[in-house]
Amino acid sequence: MLCEKCKNKPATVYITKLINGQKTEHMLCIDCARKEHALPEGLETGPVSVDSLLKGFFGASQVSVPGPQAESAVCPVCGMTMPKLAECGRFGCNECYKVFDDAALRTIKHIHGRKRHIGKIPARVGGAFSMRRKIVDLRTKLETHVSREEYEEAAKLRDEIKRLEKDLASVPEVKDDFK
Amino acid sequence: MTLNNILQQRPSWLAEGKEADVVLSCRVRLARNIAGAPFPAQAGDNALAAVMRVAGEAVDELSRRLGRTFTWIELDKMTEIDRAVLVEKHLISPLQAGNPRLRAAIVSDDGAVSVMVNEEDHFRIQVMMPGLGLENVLEIADKVDDVLEEGMNFAFDEKFGYLTACPTNIGTALRATAMLHMPGLVLVRQVDNMALAAARVGLIVRGMYGEGSEVLGDIFQVSNQLAMGYSESELVESMTNMVEQIASRERLAREQLMEKQRAGLEDMVWRSYGTLSCARLLENAEAMSLYSKALLGIDLNILKIPKEIIYQLMVDTREGHILRAAGAGTEPCSKEWLRAKIVRDRLAEVKLT
Numbered sequence: 001m002l003c004e005k006c007k008n009k010p011a012t013v014y015i016t017k018l019i020n021g022q023k024t025e026h027m028l029c030i031d032c033a034r035k036e037h038a039l040p041e042g043l044e045t046g047p048v049s050v051d052s053l054l055k056g057f058f059g060a061s062q063v064s065v066p067g068p069q070a071e072s073a074v075c076p077v078c079g080m081t082m083p084k085l086a087e088c089g090r091f092g093c094n095e096c097y098k099v100f101d102d103a104a105l106r107t108i109k110h111i112h113g114r115k116r117h118i119g120k121i122p123a124r125v126g127g128a129f130s131m132r133r134k135i136v137d138l139r140t141k142l143e144t145h146v147s148r149e150e151y152e153e154a155a156k157l158r159d160e161i162k163r164l165e166k167d168l169a170s171v172p173e174v175k176d177d178f179k
Numbered sequence: 180m181t182l183n184n185i186l187q188q189r190p191s192w193l194a195e196g197k198e199a200d201v202v203l204s205c206r207v208r209l210a211r212n213i214a215g216a217p218f219p220a221q222a223g224d225n226a227l228a229a230v231m232r233v234a235g236e237a238v239d240e241l242s243r244r245l246g247r248t249f250t251w252i253e254l255d256k257m258t259e260i261d262r263a264v265l266v267e268k269h270l271i272s273p274l275q276a277g278n279p280r281l282r283a284a285i286v287s288d289d290g291a292v293s294v295m296v297n298e299e300d301h302f303r304i305q306v307m308m309p310g311l312g313l314e315n316v317l318e319i320a321d322k323v324d325d326v327l328e329e330g331m332n333f334a335f336d337e338k339f340g341y342l343t344a345c346p347t348n349i350g351t352a353l354r355a356t357a358m359l360h361m362p363g364l365v366l367v368r369q370v371d372n373m374a375l376a377a378a379r380v381g382l383i384v385r386g387m388y389g390e391g392s393e394v395l396g397d398i399f400q401v402s403n404q405l406a407m408g409y410s411e412s413e414l415v416e417s418m419t420n421m422v423e424q425i426a427s428r429e430r431l432a433r434e435q436l437m438e439k440q441r442a443g444l445e446d447m448v449w450r451s452y453g454t455l456s457c458a459r460l461l462e463n464a465e466a467m468s469l470y471s472k473a474l475l476g477i478d479l480n481i482l483k484i485p486k487e488i489i490y491q492l493m494v495d496t497r498e499g500h501i502l503r504a505a506g507a508g509t510e511p512c513s514k515e516w517l518r519a520k521i522v523r524d525r526l527a528e529v530k531l532t
Contacts, residue, residue: 001370001371001374001384001394002371004371010394011371014375014378025375027371027374027375077215077216077217078217078218078221078222079217079221080221088220089345090218090220090299090344090345091218091342091343091344091345091346092217092218092220092221092344093212093215093216093217093218093221093334094212094214094215094334094336094342095215097336097339097342104346107346108339108346108349111346111347111405112349112350112405112407112408113408115350115407115408116338116339116407116408117336117337117338117339117340117341117349117350117351117407117408118408118409118410119340119350119351119353119409119410119411119414120321120324120351120410120411121335122328122332122333122335122341123325123328124328124329124331124332124333125214125332125333125335126335126337129335129337132337
């Protein structure tokens with residue numbers, strides 16, 4: 001892909017401009033982008049990468065959420081801290097997603113919107129989750145049958161939900177005991 | 180299968196598959212981490228070694244259940260050139276090759292499946308096939324995932340799905356990629372528009388070797404950007420649809436060129452073939468650009484030689500492959516000479532019809 005301005009060097013910068021509600025998009029090389037003053041500060045040294053954007057997300061959430069945990073929290077598993085997270089833009093382990101709750105949620109919302117995971121569930125750690133998901137599905141079906149006055153079908157589903165709930169109660173908690 | 184065989188043999192994705200005129204190969208990658216263990220970038224030697232241990236234990240089971248033979252390759256027990264060869268075969272990533280200590284790959288004998296150990300995440304499961312066949316590729320990746328999971332608890336969250344080092348990968352942690360050859364769109368200067376349109380529907384368009392790599396030989400990697408909020412099969416299905424769309428655009432560009440600029444196109448193809456057959460020094464970027472034109476010529480029936488020869492050259496004349504074939508003591512300055520010689524020798528065996 002060549003820069004659309006000079007048509008000479010490869011385009012490495014992708015720019016979306018919003019001016020008075022008019023959206024324009026451009027693919028430029030780093031030199032033309034610099035000439036256009038299109039590069040945000042701090043990015044002049046290289047192309048816009050996922051890395052630099054991620055650092056931005058974590059950095060921003062650090063400034064706007066001076067909550068109790070944000071500044072001083074240290075992840076007990078990997079030793080990650082908030083300043084380090086803002087610097088590297090990557091979580092250090094799965095526990096970080098809980099420890100840096102606010103930062104994680106904000107960043108994830110920035111990137112993924114309000115989406116939730118709906119794909120594959122690992123059998124070992126996701127057993128209980130799969131069952132809960134199934135119970136929710138069955139309840140929805142149950143309500144449909146009830147509203148259509150199909151009581152025989154509804155009774156079957158009710159029994160199945162009861163059985164699943166009993167099974168769910170006996171699923172042991174999964175421990176992260178990896179050494 | 181020994182490491183030597185894997186390094187020497189041609190990977191199975193280097194062949195003609197479905198939609199082969201545009202889609203060279205397709206790949207699915209799943210990122211997985213072990214719960215309670217620091218991700219590789221934050222892990223000390225003990226933690227990295229522990230991940231290597233559980234990964235090593237999965238090798239035999241993978242061979243048994245996948246019906247392929249898997250080999251365990253420790254990256255710090257090989258030369259830098261051999262690592263470069265593995266990168267050029269897409270079996271490990273440049274990131275892994277640059278930091279080989281306590282890093283490994285579990286590779287299938289046909290080069291179609293590899294599990295990178297201690298890359299950005301603990302495991303990167305990767306399956307690659309020629310042409311467009313993402314559903315089949317996903318099915319194999321899914322099986323590898325099932326086998327790995329039996330030996331460990333994966334980092335998983337009910338809302339966020341599979342947890343990964345980079346928050347852009349969470350959810351299914353799936354990335355589907357198609358390697359597209361698009362000389363037509365490059366010639367009619369429509370690649371930029373295609374890339375912008377692709378970005379709007381959530382696809383990223385990049386160079387042949389992924390993030391940060393330059394575009395060589397009109398070959399582009401198209402992948403999904405995000406992986407949360409859709410199931411694996413939905414992601415693969417929409418990716419397949421979009422790749423088919425892009426491929427049809429590429430075909431249209433080729434048809435238009437054939438219609439309006441046939442003489443110019445034929446000249447370009449034959450000049451490229453001439454340079455490949457006669458040049459004494461070839462840089463990689465130039466070679467890739469000439470291969471691209473030769474492939475286009477074959478697709479348009481201008482040049483009648485087997486496509487496989489060019490496919491094979493595309494991998495065999497990468498720097499790592501050249502240096503490995505030449506053996507120790509090769510002067511780095513003679514790479515271009517060696518490359519040109521390999522190309523000449525191979526093309527000399529071909530009969531033009």
